[in-house]
Amino acid sequence: MAPHGCSSRLLGRTEDLAVLHRLLDDAAGGRPNAVLLTGEAGIGKTRLLDELAGAVAGRGGAVLVGDCVPLGEQHLPYAPIVQALRGMARSSPAAAALIDEAGLAPGELPGWPTPASGRPGSRDPASLPATPGGQGRLFELFLGLLSRLAGRGPVLVALEDLHWADRSTVSLLSFLHRHLADEPVLLVGSTAASTSRSNTPFQLPAIGLG
Numbered sequence: 001m002a003p004h005g006c007s008s009r010l011l012g013r014t015e016d017l018a019v020l021h022r023l024l025d026d027a028a029g030g031r032p033n034a035v036l037l038t039g040e041a042g043i044g045k046t047r048l049l050d051e052l053a054g055a056v057a058g059r060g061g062a063v064l065v066g067d068c069v070p071l072g073e074q075h076l077p078y079a080p081i082v083q084a085l086r087g088m089a090r091s092s093p094a095a096a097a098l099i100d101e102a103g104l105a106p107g108e109l110p111g112w113p114t115p116a117s118g119r120p121g122s123r124d125p126a127s128l129p130a131t132p133g134g135q136g137r138l139f140e141l142f143l144g145l146l147s148r149l150a151g152r153g154p155v156l157v158a159l160e161d162l163h164w165a166d167r168s169t170v171s172l173l174s175f176l177h178r179h180l181a182d183e184p185v186l187l188v189g190s191t192a193a194s195t196s197r198s199n200t201p202f203q204l205p206a207i208g209l210g
Contacts, residue, residue: 032180034187061153077168102145
């Protein structure tokens with residue numbers, strides 16, 4: 001059960017949650033959206049994302065959630081994306097099969113889930129394709145996965161603490177922001193208010209939580 005403090009905080013976010021639901025409705029109608037939640041730690045960003053994820057799941061959609069964590073100079077490429085995929089593969093055999101169908105083979109990324117078991121691959125980050133072509137292929141494969149998932153309902157990609165995101169994740173998000181066409185996909189990021197503009201590589205509409 002959530003602490004009372006968290007619950008009361010959410011009750012104060014009715015308008016913010018309504019905005020997110022409108023963006024979800026737009027995305028479900030074939031108009032993909034992206035938005036950034038900004039605010040200091042403890043202000044309610046995670047609770048809003050939890051509520052939104054529940055709404056997407058209630059529509060039969062797919063939810064990919066990842067956290068960016070501060071690792072100094074030792075950032076793992078695509079760490080929050082891998083976390084989101086591992087969680088989805090473990091929770092749903094059908095989703096794991098879609099990962100396979102999209103061509104995302106085990107070991108493509110460090111920690112990438114295998115379709116059958118959801119266990120991470122063993123490929124070392126240093127051996128990942130560093131060329132623009134190799135990165136572009138990964139981006140296209142991930143976009144293809146979102147399209148497959150979107151065939152079953154709306155898709156939410158939620159990444160928290162984007163001010164700590166590694167460069168690979170930032171580049172992938174920028175690619176998706178530019179290339180999503182009519183897929184029912186909603187991209188939501190969260191970031192600390194003090195770093196939201198300086199560390200975000202593309203300008204997203206923002207919901208400031210105060």
